Amino acid sequence: MARSKSIVGEAKQIERAITLIHLGARLQVLESETDLSYERLLRLYKEVSGKSPSKGQLPFSTDWFMTWQPNIHASLFLNTHEYLNKVAALDEIDTVIKAYQLYAEQMKSQGLELLLSVTRAWRLVKFVDNGMLTMTACSKCGGHFVTHPHEIARHYVCGLCNPPARAGKGKLAGSLGVEAASVSALQIEH
Numbered sequence: 001m002a003r004s005k006s007i008v009g010e011a012k013q014i015e016r017a018i019t020l021i022h023l024g025a026r027l028q029v030l031e032s033e034t035d036l037s038y039e040r041l042l043r044l045y046k047e048v049s050g051k052s053p054s055k056g057q058l059p060f061s062t063d064w065f066m067t068w069q070p071n072i073h074a075s076l077f078l079n080t081h082e083y084l085n086k087v088a089a090l091d092e093i094d095t096v097i098k099a100y101q102l103y104a105e106q107m108k109s110q111g112l113e114l115l116l117s118v119t120r121a122w123r124l125v126k127f128v129d130n131g132m133l134t135m136t137a138c139s140k141c142g143g144h145f146v147t148h149p150h151e152i153a154r155h156y157v158c159g160l161c162n163p164p165a166r167a168g169k170g171k172l173a174g175s176l177g178v179e180a181a182s183v184s185a186l187q188i189e190h
Helices: 007-022 027-033 038-049 068-087 092-109 118-129
Strands: 134-137 144-147
Touching: 007 027, 007 038, 007 092, 027 038, 027 118, 068 092, 068 118, 068 134, 068 144, 092 118
Parallel strands: none
Antiparallel strands: 134 144
């Protein structure tokens, strides 16, 4: 006897996959977050994006999230994600999608380059869920930032309050100058 599938459920899965493709998610994210077959996802990816998906493994190191600018971007995303987790009844992947869309909107409104891809944002949530990364409050500004779980929280100072010597000196488009950085977005109530 053939397994019956819900047409509405399948439509929701396809809609979710299309949203993730538009945001630039890698095929591995789609495989993990939908019940659609690899072949269907591959066809959908090609149809929606007009190209074959990127090949290769997903980023796995937590170190990328610890460097100065990526940490600020990751922290902004993760604060938004955690806030949405508390106030909205969404599936986990839908929370990632909404938080990423809000992060992207915030970066665009400030004229800043998106350093965090949706795939890295998804991976960040997985790292936090598995205890490989956590959020720690800055002892100066009170904002919550992505850190390793064994960071000494009592004396932690974020990269906005204590930026590296060369921070903000780059002339690259979208580079985050120290004076352009705003802690207020990271002070979402926990």
